[in-house]
Amino acid sequence: MLRRKAVVIGAGIGGIACAMRLQSLGFDTEILEALDAPGGRAYVRKADGFVFDMGPTVLTVPHFIEELFSLQQDHAMLGEPDFPAHVLDEDKRVREGISGGPNTSKYVEIVPILPFYRIYFDDGTYFDYDGDPVSTRTQIQRLAPEDLAGYEAFHEKARAIFKRGFLTLGYTYFGSLGSMLRVVPDLLKLGAVRSLFGMVSTYFKSDKMRQVFSFEPLLVGGNPMKVPAIYAMIHFVEKTWGIHYAKGGTGALVAGLVKKYEDMGGLLRLNAPVQRILVEDGVAKGVELASGEMITADVVVSNADYATTYLKLVDKAHRRINRDALVKFRKQSMSLMVIYFGYECRDNDPDLRHHNIILGPRYEALLDEIFEKKVMSPDFSQYLHIPTLTDPSLAPAGHHAAYTLIPVPNNASGIDWDVEGPKLSARVLTFLEERGYIPDLAARLKHMSFITPDYFAETLGSYLGNGFGVEPVLTQTAFFRPHNKSEDVHNLYLVGQGTQPGGGTPSVMMSAKMTAREIARDLGVDEAIVNGVPSQH
Known part of the structure; x- marks a missing residue:
């Protein structure tokens, strides 16, 4: 029987996960990635001997990952229980030290992180959140x-x-x-x-x-x-x-997913930016690359930003619902400034954790300035990630690789990040040094670079430089969130954080399963394959 062709635009985690599922449904699947490596927001930066995950670092719901690594040709698992009983027992979760299932472990090593987060308050006190009921209540008793x-x-x-x-x-x-x-x-x-x-x-x-x-x-x-x-x-x-970590960084998880996808027969092309989605008589027929090459397909799935997909890849003539006015009307999430830095270790360094949330002196007012007023604030909160506390392989011996992430307004703000980026990075690193989180940081610094909302806009193609797609407010949740199945173009589907159910690594994996289900239903894929029954012929 002639196999159908699916093209997936973008090798973010959502795009790879959806491509894996389509491959298991019997499609010949090709991922087209604009960058020189897969990952999308989970791209990896290497510099001066340090390895930095550029995006997501918090992994949850490891059985979602295990399900992806369990996929087979003609064995899509779309009909299996989404939450099998063995992962719902709270007494058998992360504290047994089991993160990666048997199929995951063939491709990547995943380990639990405890505490999940150390949350620092502006007065220097902190709360270690580890999900343990006794520990949680003890710390509430101590602080409040x-x-x-x-x-x-x-x-x-x-x-x-x-x-x-x-x-x-x-x-x-x-x-x-x-x-x-x-x-x-x-x-x-x-x-x-x-x-x-x-x-x-x-x-x-x-x-x-x-x-x-x-x-x-x-x-x-x-x-x-x-x-x-x-x-x-x-x-x-x-x-x-629990919260988990992929040894080698989230990039190692991406590499494992790509390896599994290729083992299933899928194709990944790098340095292959898509210029437009080809539409004939209201039906997606393939894509045109920036090089001018045309690739035909029975199904097109976009893991690109929702707004970018419609505003730049689908001609206005083919958009009855997702017109420019609607797409631009949707509220975009805030953006991020992320500072990547490597520094020398010291024996007397403060007792930081793998994941640190450092809250500023204001909470509600700061959030209002970031999300609503879209202005530069005099203070900031940050998420300080130091994976080398768990995995020293990401830095030269005797050093740490770290990043600190600062929520900032998206580019609807009009902020000139060429001017404000260096200023904010200097303020943040000085804060970490002067407040004693990393003493003498300037003297120990071996590498420093950063990205701003301009990186999200220009390199990742995020509309207004958003960090997480459409903002998850009530009026942009569930049915009111962009749909995984295009209302305008038949056989065009979307996947990733900008679609249902939303942002975050587990939600993106859920999005991939939702999208694959819709494709299987629309194209009449054999129920035996959809429900995870291997083919008998």
């Missing part, structure tokens, strides 16, 4: 004893939201308004549509605890003041399955 009862109530509310919002609805594709309306009563009952910070504030009196239990949406591009309370499920996702 008045919030112990509130935590118990919050914990139960977050559990209920997790069970309904993630375990039950996690893979629900909201392709129609009716599919959304059917779940609204449950979400209203759970209070999951109010703002996360508003919900958290009803349970916690202390500013510190309000910050600890609301900051996590920042890691997927959301403003805690604006994201719906359904994002409380992130707390429970982390608590249930």
